Amino acid sequence: MGSLRTLLVIALWDLMKLKNQKVFIAMRFAWFTIQILVFARAVSYIVSQVVLQYTGGVEYYYFYILGVYTTLLYSTSIARGYMIADEFDDGIVEYHLSLPIRRNLLAVGRVLGSSISTIIFTIPMMLVVYYVLGVCNVVIVLVSLLSAFVFSMGIVSFVILIVFSMKSTDLTDIVVGAIDSLLVRLSTVFYPLPVIAATGIASYYVAAVLNPISHASDFLRILVFPEYHLIAPYGPVALILYITGFSMGLLILAIEYYEKRLEAGGWR
Amino acid sequence: MGMKGKAIEIVGFTKKFGDFTAVDNLSLDIYENEIFGLLGPNGSGKTTTLLTIATVYKPTSGDIYVFGHSASREDYEVRKLVGIAFQEPKAMWIDKPIDLLNWHARVVGYSGDEAKRVVREVMELLGLWEHRNKYFYQLSGGTRKKVELAKVLIQKPRVAILDEPTAQVDVLSKHALWDVIKKLRDEGTTILIATNDMFEAERVCERIAIIYKGRLRALGTIEELKDSIPRGDVIEIQFDGLLPESLRSELEAYGRFELRSNALTIYVEKGEEKVIDIVDLLKGGGVRVKKIMVKEPSLDDVFTYLTGAKLREE
Ligand SMILES: Nc1ncnc2c1ncn2[C@@H]1O[C@H](COP(=O)(O)OP(=O)(O)O)[C@@H](O)[C@H]1O
Numbered sequence: 028m029g030s031l032r033t034l035l036v037i038a039l040w041d042l043m044k045l046k047n048q049k050v051f052i053a054m055r056f057a058w059f060t061i062q063i064l065v066f067a068r069a070v071s072y073i074v075s076q077v078v079l080q081y082t083g084g085v086e087y088y089y090f091y092i093l094g095v096y097t098t099l100l101y102s103t104s105i106a107r108g109y110m111i112a113d114e115f116d117d118g119i120v121e122y123h124l125s126l127p128i129r130r131n132l133l134a135v136g137r138v139l140g141s142s143i144s145t146i147i148f149t150i151p152m153m154l155v156v157y158y159v160l161g162v163c164n165v166v167i168v169l170v171s172l173l174s175a176f177v178f179s180m181g182i183v184s185f186v187i188l189i190v191f192s193m194k195s196t197d198l199t200d201i202v203v204g205a206i207d208s209l210l211v212r213l214s215t216v217f218y219p220l221p222v223i224a225a226t227g228i229a230s231y232y233v234a235a236v237l238n239p240i241s242h243a244s245d246f247l248r249i250l251v252f253p254e255y256h257l258i259a260p261y262g263p264v265a266l267i268l269y270i271t272g273f274s275m276g277l278l279i280l281a282i283e284y285y286e287k288r289l290e291a292g293g294w295r
Numbered sequence: 296m297g298m299k300g301k302a303i304e305i306v307g308f309t310k311k312f313g314d315f316t317a318v319d320n321l322s323l324d325i326y327e328n329e330i331f332g333l334l335g336p337n338g339s340g341k342t343t344t345l346l347t348i349a350t351v352y353k354p355t356s357g358d359i360y361v362f363g364h365s366a367s368r369e370d371y372e373v374r375k376l377v378g379i380a381f382q383e384p385k386a387m388w389i390d391k392p393i394d395l396l397n398w399h400a401r402v403v404g405y406s407g408d409e410a411k412r413v414v415r416e417v418m419e420l421l422g423l424w425e426h427r428n429k430y431f432y433q434l435s436g437g438t439r440k441k442v443e444l445a446k447v448l449i450q451k452p453r454v455a456i457l458d459e460p461t462a463q464v465d466v467l468s469k470h471a472l473w474d475v476i477k478k479l480r481d482e483g484t485t486i487l488i489a490t491n492d493m494f495e496a497e498r499v500c501e502r503i504a505i506i507y508k509g510r511l512r513a514l515g516t517i518e519e520l521k522d523s524i525p526r527g528d529v530i531e532i533q534f535d536g537l538l539p540e541s542l543r544s545e546l547e548a549y550g551r552f553e554l555r556s557n558a559l560t561i562y563v564e565k566g567e568e569k570v571i572d573i574v575d576l577l578k579g580g581g582v583r584v585k586k587i588m589v590k591e592p593s594l595d596d597v598f599t600y601l602t603g604a605k606l607r608e609e
């Protein structure tokens with residue numbers, strides 16, 4: 028069996044699961060749309076005029092909904108990674124480890140499957156966002172999909188690494204929960220970088236500049252509103268390289284883990 | 296049997312979980328194309344051994360070879376030769392058998408169309424087809440076990456590992472599954488079964504290893520194991536009340552015996568004759584005898600003789 032075929036078949040595992048979650052997906056989509064069309068407008072109304080100087084001239088509403096979309100990408104990736112933790116509890120990992128496939132392909136296949144599922148799951152939301160933004164440039168849509176996919180691979184690898192090294196869903200809940208709330212807050216998804224700078228808290232600023240979630244949301248903003256680069260810490264190429272480096276680094280660590288350390292035993 | 300090559304060689308295999316030794320220095324060979332049974336009660340280390348052959352666990356020391364490939368160093372080579380049906384069926388509650396098995400068929404190498412065909416064939420053989428679109432939580436324990444077995448039948452590996460394949464399966468289906476397992480062997484697969492069911496071991500296995508508390512206690516064909524009880528028959532006596540201490544030494548004169556609450560098992564020669572004397576002895580000691588049985592030793596008796604324990608808790 029060719030490696031590519033193996034990878035795709037492994038990725039099918041996660042896609043097959045997606046099929047059973049239609050209701051969940053529909054509900055999330057509905058909630059997201061309400062958030063974008065109703066609440067986001069309210070937030071933006073409050074802050075509308077004052078922030079233009081901080082957003083490089085981009086209306087806060089647009090800034091905000093791209094941030095909301097990025098957190099959605101992030102939390103969906105986390106949720107897909109979590110499914111692997113659930114599977115661990117039910118012993119599915121033992122089944123996967125027993126299959127006639129190489130462990131490195133198993134690792135990449137699971138990450139691919141989870142991030143493809145994330146993208147499929149979030150495509151309707153992305154289309155709503157781009158509809159509201161009035162974006163109809165195919166290249167922009169494709170490039171943002173690709174960047175979302177790469178970002179998702181990093182987050183999924185990250186969750187897999189935590190799940191496997193904790194070997195307990197309870198611990199994973201706590202660790203991911205803590206990192207989760209910190210990571211989203213210490214980023215530019217809701218607050219533009221100049222606003223963060225204005226707080227005068229250096230560590231907040233540094234965290235936001237280093238945070239891959241900031242890079243993911245800022246990349247999408249520059250893609251849609253080139254003038255946004257005025258306030259972004261880096262240009263688009265640097266941003267996407269950063270995201271790619273982050274994701275590939277974690278993916279390589281996840282592969283290492285599958286190959287060298289992962290053993291089903293001891294999961295209790 | 297001696298002419299055949301070795302399918303699995305277990306060499307000084309030890310597996311520890313923390314300080315606890317689940318399998319202790321196990322060594323045995325399983326020959327090509329035989330049906331081999333690992334017999335022992337829950338907690339003996341059967342599953343641990345099987346999962347290590349399937350490369351899911353790594354040995355703490357020693358190694359296991361499948362057709363000459365080391366499970367610890369050539370895990371991928373080993374996985375290409377081995378298929379396993381787990382003790383606990385591997386599925387999430389929301390999974391459907393047809394999806395799981397189609398995916399399994401794809402992963403073990405079938406193309407899309409072939410996969411559909413072989414999955415249907417195996418599901419029909421096991422009576423699973425009507426359940427194909429149910430959610431896993433709607434299936435009975437026995438049906439879940441059949442879905443697990445179906446994976447191995449789809450895969451047709453060189454070595455099939457079946458962990459308590461008919462546990463939770465109803466008696467009628469058990470016989471059908473045993474035939475299916477034998478047929479798989481006839482088609483060229485070497486089969487390793489873990490079980491705590493002596494009927495299953497007697498019905499399907501050609502050679503058996505008895506393991507208990509992680510150690511190998513006996514190894515051989517069923518006849519060899521039965522012959523390993525030095526005396527030919529087993530007398531089982533159920534009684535009321537307590538067995539007086541004074542009777543113990545007198546009983547010992549007849550042969551080795553095991554006492555568990557209100558049942559006495561004695562290993563003797565010419566059981567039919569001795570049973571009369573033994574019953575007299577018990578009555579003389581004031582023991583009220585309720586039920587007497589004289590029988591050929593079963594694998595259960597062999598196990599009890601070797602370990603002093605029972606295969607299954609009553
Ligand atoms: N992953 C594990 N971590 C800790 N202990 C384990 C683990 N797996 C099995 N054990 C222990 O090892 C012993 C043997 O278990 P197992 O191989 O499942 O026995 P069997 O299959 O014969 O019932 C048991 O005492 C069990 O509790």
Ligand SMILES: [Mg+2]
Pocket residue numbers: 338341342343382458
């Ligand atoms: Mg077991």
